[in-house]
Amino acid sequence: MKKYLPLIILAILSVLPLIGLSSYMMHILILVIMWSAIGMAWNLLGGYCGQVSFGHAAYFGVGAYTSGILYYKLGISPWWGMPLSVVVVTLFSLLLGYIVLRLRGPFFALATLAMGEVMRVTFENVGGLTGGTLGILIQKRTWVSKFGYYYIILFVAAGTFFLIKKLIESKLGYYFVAIREDQDAAESLGINTTLYKTIALCLSGALTGIAGAFYTNYMGYIDPHVVFALHDISIVTIMIVMVGGVATYWGPLVGAIIMVFLAELIRSIPGLGAAHQTLFGILLIVIIIFLPNGIVGDFNKIKRVFKRETPRNELN
């Protein structure tokens, strides 16, 4: 059963649009799947390899702009941005990794955060290439209905899932976890930590970049404030993984479902919309204090809490 769970969920997700959901529900589903793909990519670097990145917006944005610039400067269909973003973002990650992978732990986290901000400011200031703060508008959408977009992002997310699962179960995955647990010990056992951290960073970046390129195609409009957003991209990515479960296969999906629906719910309640970051922040604080490994990671803990309460009720 457990072995086929990914395939069952994939099958459910691929027939889900056929039951005739509204365009709004489809939009939510697309967002859930896109965010879970980004969450999985972050999880590879942050959860398994232990390098907590606060700057995934940098990869997301570079991916998104690869598509955008192809269209804006060369007039090529932005869909070509999806394969091309893999190359561009990998090269970008290599360069970034050279700088930030010298740092460890919280310092790495902050350096990546700074990098995300640098990218935003840079893209704002090189207006000739990126359209500056005006952003890039894709004038002609490929499809009006959302089916095509849904299946493309589902394909991307499923690919990400199986790729990461395969990687983590291979020798490489064990190297990653060893680096997370104790970098010095891993190094002394003969693991080339710099190399494997770079691999994790490039993979994670490239997978995020594909999602970014998809975002350009789907939303049809990007500007530096949207795709390099610190709170709305980088921090939300971390929250999705933290809420769902760090270093678990299903954590990002669970987290994405909770976060996207929660965001929509908060937005739909009048008067509460402005407070959505407060509620996200409180959720983050609560999760970190009570469920530090997320809902999937601490699932047994949650079960125990409920189990422990049942007998007590019976006694009363």
Added chain:
Amino acid sequence: MISLEGFLQTLIAGLLLGGLYALIGIGMTLIMGVMKIINLAHGELMMVAMYIAFWMFELFKIDPYISVFIAVPVMFFLGIALQKFLINPVLKVDSILPENQVILTVGIGMVLANLATIFFKSDYRSTPVNYATSAWYLSDYWKSTPLDLSLSVPWTVSFLFAVFITVSLWFFLSKTDMGKSIRATAQDLDAALIMGVNVKLMRIVTFGIGAGLVGAAGCLFIPIYYLYPSLGGQFTLIAFVITILGGLGSTVGAIIGGLILGVFESMTATYIGMGWAPVGRFVIFVAALIFLPGGVASLLRKQRFGK
């Protein structure tokens, strides 16, 4: 064409800005040194202090410089409360990622910034103090000066305040028992514990002091800067860049780092363009990471060993 006068004026502006940056950086470096965590809500704490100073001015006509004495204690206790009720519990929690505390401070920062947006709207505000645009000119004192340089009054007063606070902090850290205990905790937590230092208390006090320092910086910034709820993130990054530049946990390094950053930023703003000032900040950050990973503190240490 770079004129000497313009260059010197930019240098002065940079040094004045750097003094204030140093104050922000010291708060962060102190917390980092003692608690080994990065406070990513640092800029947001500064924003809170700025709002305190702003409302003091708006409601009671209290000058921002006098608000320093109100905001610092408030921020001190806010810092203590944050540390005691939110950060300390997380230090004990066992989890896969040790960076949980950093992510926690991000959460705190988000809540603070968003609450400020809700309560005070995201309007840009400033305190219209009557000395805001006045300045001292060199030509007023020395008639035949070849270069006419000026010192803005609020910038200079803020800078002097920052210097005064830094010097008092230095006295506190090096001359008092509690200051010495804090430094001992930063150097070696276990050894300090064995020597009878109340490490837990020191951590709480340090977070309070860090928050108080950045609170003071907020009050000093408000006469010369404008205020809006999301300003915190930018200053958190500045504080972090200073900390890296100065060397992690080094107070002297933070002062030098702050001055370097201030001068560098004001140079990029003058000679390259206003929009590029944040990029200049990160150029220096990346350069520090590549060429001087230990920060200014490592240079200072090397020299000491050399003798």
